[in-house]
Amino acid sequence: MKFSKLTMALAFSFSGYALAQQASHLPTLQDGSDLEKIQVTGTHIKGVDMEGAQPLTIISAEDIRKSGATTVFELMSTLTQTRGGEGSFSTSQSGATSTSTPAGQAAASLRGLGPSATLTLINGRRIAASSFASGTQNFVDINSIPLAAIERIEVLATGASATYGADAVAGVINYILKKDFQGAEFNAVYGNSTASSDEGSLNLNIIWGDKLAGGDLMLFMDYYDRKDFRATDRQSTRMPVLQSSYSYLSKTPNIYYNSSNVTDADGNYLEIANPNCATPLVKTEFGEDICAYYGNEDDWLETPLESLSAGFTYQKSLGGLDWKTDFFYTRTKSTSYSSPSPINRIDDSEGPFTEETAIDIFPDAIRNQLMDDIYFQRFDTQAGREIWGFMFDGRFATPRTVEIESDAFRLVTSLSGTLGRWDWESALTLSESESDQVAVAGVYNRYKYHAALAGELCSDGSLASYDGENLNCNSGDLLGLYNPFLSGDASNDSILATAQEQPTRKGESRVYGWDLRFSGDLVEFNDDMIRSAFGVEVRQEEITDVPSQNARARFDKGYLVDVFGFGSSLSEAKRTQWGAFAELHIPLTEQLEMQLAGRYDHYDDFGGDLNPKVALTYRPGEDWVLRASWATSFRAPSLTQAGVKLRTTRASFDCSANQAVADLYCEGFGDLRGHNVLELGNPKLQAEESESLSLGFGYSPTRNTSLTLDYWRFDHEKLVDTDMTGVLNRAIADASLRHCGLVPEGQMGISYDPQMCDVTDSQGLTIEQQGANLREILDAWVDYADPRYAELELYRDHVLLLENTGTQTVSGLDLTFDHRLEFASGALSFSLDATHYISYERNKPGSDDIEELAGTWRYPKNIVTARVFWDQDNWYAGLTAYYTGAYEDDIERLRGRELDELDALGELDADGKRDVSAWTTVRATLGYEFDNASISLSVDNLFDREPPKAYGSARGFDSINHNAYGTLYKVSLAYRF
Structure with missing residues (x-):
């Protein structure tokens, strides 16, 4: 293995994000001893000089220590390749519903292509995915990987299925665990914000290593605890960013407009505000004053999280064999919150009824006025009574609150040795992730709640029966009427508490694997050797995600989940996969080398896929390296996508993507609408496919200077998702997708208001009949029902299949520069890492039109990290600047009233758009090394920059690319025994 000036420069580059092999092996080059044959991410060939041959980013142990992470x-969020777009996520996006990021979990995604398109490895082998998917994307929870055990991280941001198989569409992140550790080290890190609120975090870890039974043993333990962070903790997020971004569904209910005698000048009925509204009334676009709701008051920007990890690594020589075992176990606990659930009727339609005496709590003058303003009507109760009441519009007062515990472990044991000139290694892998979730507050049974509204709920939670004269409880006592307009009353609150339920969810994910790999010289060629690697792998994966019965939608109950505002997925799947790969490193000339790789994978439930890779490396001199690679990659449908039995969730349709859909369902506006849907797995899903291209060079004129520039491109096809926009568009011509009322069992499509079939087009056809003119149906519906919005009235529980929805093409440039100046007193280092997105094209959901995402909402074109560090003897100091470029605000999806307010504020340009400003934050780092100890201080967002305002987010800022913490500090202490 030879090392040129380029290798030395890259390896010794201070930033640690250089593209090189690990520098810890270089001293053996100085003393003439044998080099250990190392293997870097992106190849299975050991000992090959991969100097600059691929765009590999390495985060070293020193980088981890100095990062303060x-x-x-x-730690991963500091990389330019993982910043930008909606791929990477953390608990700042988590919530208490099934479509949210699972509470307490996080994922790293390369190039914004999504977590399922990034393969996560530990020591080059797989780890079980989280048992709770994010939506339908399975991902590895990187919160389950103990930072204390990591020696370095290698990131290959290019397609790698030819080497590693499925899921490496955007690349690979390989976490390398520590080994050969001698002694003991204790670390403690405390962090908090400089604000008056408490967002404190504490991290404690200890590592111990020594010789044991002729081998090397390392033990580690890591504890982390973080407090929550709420929107109300900061002035910039405490209040709504727009007054018009309100919800009609207040915690103190209003009287629904269909139960109102109050009209505007045109005779349209108006909602009546709750006289006991706890906040100032808001004037709506209809001219009514209502008690409104803003999500800020119940928005947790970061959820509380606690984790404990422990594990070991052990390696020993057994004759001519090397035995290695690594194991870790992690338990995480978190609590997540979502806004209080809306209150609907039993059938999930708007406007639940309450008994007429609910207004008796108001003073006589107000009550008498309400008697005139409210339209009282008779309604049927569950017990079969007909009583007088009125409809209201509101939500519960308590946020939906979920507690989750996750346990993850991973065990890998391997034997390696030599056969002649061949190195071989075989390993067994067992990895498991198990999660238990329980809703502890804010979730109510729809049947019990409506029984309480009618005074038909028994004290044991059962529903009373009616014998024609009296209400009767089989057990327990009959409770009184629950009054949704009465707050702070203990007796009333206890009735509501009887309607509360605690649905649960249990998930398990397992990976069993065996692999065998050979690496060695294949044949002499051009006075050198063709080096090679071959291998086989067998893997079984299984996943289950089982909610309690009260959280499931069932056909026999009209798809209704027993509880309000809480859904989950029921999925169960198992598959066996085997793969075989071959890889060659061919010295075409003294300066030109080629890497050829290919892998075939076969799934028992899906079929096979073959993926090749070709890479060329040209070294015109010892200072330069030119590189190019082409590869294909794939992602088989995840087990969740293949095995979903019935998933209750919310799906959006994008009216900006399809004007025909916008005209029928959005009054012509281009906003984003959400509806309750049921998702079904699709056994006919095809694999997502990707073709990647990478071109670049590295230049190192001196040992302390390096520069790299890489162009990359991904063509990603057959993306898997639900496509409600597309289904709505297809339903315009396909009557089989249109259903008045619930979608019949076994069928797919869109559910419309049951009364929609009461109207016809000019030919006398209803919306369910083939050939019906939906534009004429809409006009007839407006004349017939006089709806508040002139759009086709969607009902609920549309049934959608997961499908291969479209394509995306992403291209960009990565630039790195590192320079180190050495002085007698110390060394000054400069580094720059930058990613520029040239293009991010994707078809709009439900349309063949291609939209350009680069520079639009959440997809900044430019992401830069710049560092300057000074090292002197036993201390260091540095500054790191993180830059996120400007991009378009998500204006086009706002409602008309919000656009009017933005226009009045002067926030829109001549084209009706605005930009989210660029954002730069600075981290300061200072550390001092004693003989057996060290202390460091890091301060994030040194100048306390608030996140740029973003009107496209209800939070008022983009929590994917920015954060609202302000200045954060961390103090770290380490002691070595």
Whole structure:
């Protein structure tokens, strides 16, 4: 193995994000001893000089220490390749519903292509995915990987299925665990914000290593605890960013407009505000004053999280064999919150009824006025009574609150040795992730709640029966009427508490694997050797995600989940996969080398896929390296996508993507609408496919200077998702997708208001009949029902299949520069890492039109990290600047009333758009090394920059690309025994 000036420069580059092999092996080159044959991510060939041959980013142990990071996600979020777009996520996006990021979990995604398109490895082998998918994307929870055990991280941001198989569409992140550790080290890190609120975090870890039974043993333990962070903790997020971004569904209910005698000048009925509204009334676009709701008051920007990890690594020589075992176990606990659930009727339609005496709590003058303003009507109760009441519009007062515990472990044991000139290694892998979730507050049974509204709920939670004269409880006592307009009354609150339920969810994910790999010289060629690697792998994966019965939608209950505002997925799947790969490193000339790789994978439930890779490396001199690679990659449908039995969730349709859909369902506006849907797995899903291209060079005129520039491109096809926009568009011509009322069992499509079939087009056809003119149906519906919005009235529980929805093409440039100046007193280092997105094209959901995402909402074109560090003897100091470029705000999806307010504020340009400003934050780092100890201080967002305002987010800022913490500090202490 030879090392040129380029290798030395890259390896010794201070930033640690240089493209090189690990520098810890270089001293053996100085003393003439044998080099250990190392293997870097992106190849299975050991000992090959991969100097600059691929765009490999390495985060070294020194980088981890100086970063001040206390979790893997925090560390990974400093990379330009993982910033930008909606791929990477953390608990700042988590919530209490099934479509949210699972509470307490996080994922790293390369190039914004999504977590399922990034393969996560530990020591080059797989780890079980989280048992709770994010939506339908399975991902590895990187919060389960203990940072204390990591020696370095290798990131290959290019397609790698030819080497590693499925899921490496955007690349590979390989976490390398520590080994050969001698002694003991204790670390403690405390962090908090400089604000008056408490967002404190504490990280404690200890590592011990020594010789044991002729081998090397390392033990580690890591503890992390973080407090929550709420929108109300900061002035910039405490209030709504727009007054018009309100919800009609207040915690103190209003009287629904269909139960109102109050009209505007045109005779349209108006909602009546709750006289006991706890906040100032808001004037709506209809001219009514209502008690409104803003999500800020119930928005947790970061959820509380606690994790404990422990594990070991052990390696020993057994004759001519090397035995290695690594094991870790992690338990995480978190609590997540979502806004209080809306209150609907039993059938999930708007406007639940309450008994007429609900207004008796108001003073006589107000009550008498309400008697005139409210339209009272008779309604049927569950017990079969007909009583007088009125409809209201509101939500519960308590946020939906979920507690989750996750346990993850991973065990890998391997034997390696030599057969002649061949190195071989075989390993067994067992990895498991198990999660238990329980909703502890804010979730109510729809049947019990409506029984309480009618005074038909028994004290044991059962529903009373009616014998024609009296209400009767089989057990327990009959409770009184629950009054949704009465707050702070203990007796009333206890009735509501009887309607509360605690649905649960249990998930398990397992990976069993065996692999065998050979690496060695194949044949002499051009006075050198063709080096090679071959291998086989067998893997079984299984996943289950089982909610309690009260959280499931069932056909026999009209798809209704027993509880309001809480859904989950029921999925169960298992598959066996085997793969075989071959890889060649061919010295075409003294300066030109080629890497050829290919892998075939076969799935028992899906079929096979073959993926090749070709890479060329040209070295015109010892200072230069030119590189190019082409590869294909794939992602088989995840087990969740293949095995979903019935998933209750919310799906959006994008009216900006399809004007025909916008005209029928959005009054012509281009906003984003959400509806309750049921997702079904699709056994006919095809694999997502990707073709990647990478071109670049590296230049190192001196040992202390390096420059790299890489162009990359991904063509990603057959993306898997639900496509409600597309289904709505297809339903315009396909009557089989249109259903008045619930979608019949066994069928797919869109559910419309049951009364929609009461109207016809000019030919006398209803919306369910083939050939019906939906534009004429809409006009007839407006004349017939006089709806508040002139759009086709969607009902609920549309049934959608997961499908291969479209394509995306992403291209960009990565630039790195590192320079180190050495002085007698110390060394000054400069580094720059930058990613520029040239293009991010994707078809709009439900349309063949291609939209350009680069520079639009959440997809900044430019992401830069710049560092300057000074090292002197036993201390260091540095500054790191993180830059996120400007991009378009998500204006086009706002409602008309919000656009009017933005226009009045002067926030829109001549084209009706605005930009989210660029954002730069600075981290200061200072550390001092004693003989057996060290202390460091890091301060994030040194100048306390608030996140740029973003009107496209209800939070008022983009929590994917920015954060609202302000200045954060961390103090770290380490002691070595």
